Each structure stands twice: as structure tokens, then as C-alpha cells.
Amino acid sequence: DGGITQSPKYLFRKEGQNVTLSCEQNLNHDAMYWYRQDPGQGLRLIYYSQIVNDFQKGDIAEGYSVSREKKESFPLTVTSAQKNPTAFYLCASSIQGGYTFGSGTRLTVV
Amino acid sequence: AQSVAQPEDQVNVAEGNPLTVKCTYSVSGNPYLFWYVQYPNRGLQFLLKYITGDNLVKGSYGFEAEFNKSQTSFHLKKPSALVSDSALYFCAVRDIGSNYQLIWGAGTKLIIKP
Numbered sequence: 001d002g003g004i005t006q007s008p009k010y011l012f013r014k015e016g017q018n019v020t021l022s023c024e025q026n027l028n029h030d031a032m033y034w035y036r037q038d039p040g041q042g043l044r045l046i047y048y049s050q051i052v053n054d055f056q057k058g059d060i061a062e063g064y065s066v067s068r069e070k071k072e073s074f075p076l077t078v079t080s081a082q083k084n085p086t087a088f089y090l091c092a093s094s095i096q097g098g099y100t101f102g103s104g105t106r107l108t109v110v
Numbered sequence: 111a112q113s114v115a116q117p118e119d120q121v122n123v124a125e126g127n128p129l130t131v132k133c134t135y136s137v138s139g140n141p142y143l144f145w146y147v148q149y150p151n152r153g154l155q156f157l158l159k160y161i162t163g164d165n166l167v168k169g170s171y172g173f174e175a176e177f178n179k180s181q182t183s184f185h186l187k188k189p190s191a192l193v194s195d196s197a198l199y200f201c202a203v204r205d206i207g208s209n210y211q212l213i214w215g216a217g218t219k220l221i222i223k224p
Binding site: 095098099 | 142144151152154156200214216
């Protein structure tokens, strides 16, 4: 089955630590996105990529970094510069406006 | 600037009653409109979309949405609500200026009471 896979489902980060969230898709979609969702809130765009080896900052990119070395993969690194990283992170891919979402990663700072 | 608004943070409906979740939009040109649903601790799932054609669009799980160009609205509806419909619903519009990227509403929490 085609789809988009995020891992891990739950992630715990210590203060000052970088962590990387994985996002893999086998849908052959060109565009991929990372969103942050806080409790009871909507989606805020962190980064997006419309083609391999290219990506753009979204609305809340500070403290995050991404790479897009392969079409299938769009990992997100939450750096120590992100002061309030506890949130639910969603990855999506799209083709012509139709989005497919992963199941999300819940990141908690301990 | 293109935008989408969901004026209600929360909608409460009794099971078996009809439900409506509201969405209004602002775009230049013809709108491409979407509804997604999110269950707790899950990603968003596609419900339905309007691109062109019939103003009443049917989607998954018995949901439908009515496109109204004069009122710039795209309200989500269901004739008879189920408790299992309780979830967070997002309306979105395609941003014609950024290569199919979607602009998202803030979401509406739908609570169906038995």
C-alpha cells in the first residue's frame, strides 16, 4: 500500500539535545511538508519542499532544519535552538493539492 | 491574500441530528477547496474536495459539502450525526500562487453527544 510513514510515534528530548523525526513516502509525490500542531490548535507550517535538493522555510522555521536528498524522504531536525519543541509534528506529501498525511510524531521535552 | 476561516472553535450536536461545520474563504480566481478530518493523535484524513462542477460535493463517511460562490462558503454537512464523527475538522483552500500548497483553517472541534 502506498502511504507516508512517520517515526517514531513518540519521542522524548532532553534539554539542549537535537532530535530528528523521520518522514518517508512511497507515493511518488514531489512535494513534502512539515507541520507543527499544538494542543487544540491548527497546523503551522515549518518547512516544505517541492523538489529534491530544494526546500523553503514556512511560518515557524526557527529552531528547525530539514533535508531533501531523496524524493521519498524529508527528515526534520528539532535543534536545541527551538525553545518550546513539545508538540505534535505532522508530515505530509502532495500532488496537485491532494495531501496525504503521516500519523504524526509526538515530541516531548523532559 | 488568500485565506480560509472557520468561525467556530467547537460545534456540539446531538447524535442523530444534522450537523454543519462552517468554512468561508477568500481567493482570487476559482477556488479549490478541501475538507480534512483529524482523530485524536492521528494525522489528517481527506474527506472531500471541490474543484469544479456540482456545488454539492459528496465525500467519505457520509459527509458532503456545499460550495456557495456568492457567499464564498464551503460548509461541511451530514444529515445524521454519529458519536464516531467527533473529531477535529479542517477546511483548506489551494494557494494558486505557491504551486498547489494548501492554506489551512484553524480547525473546528466537532462533539457529537449520545
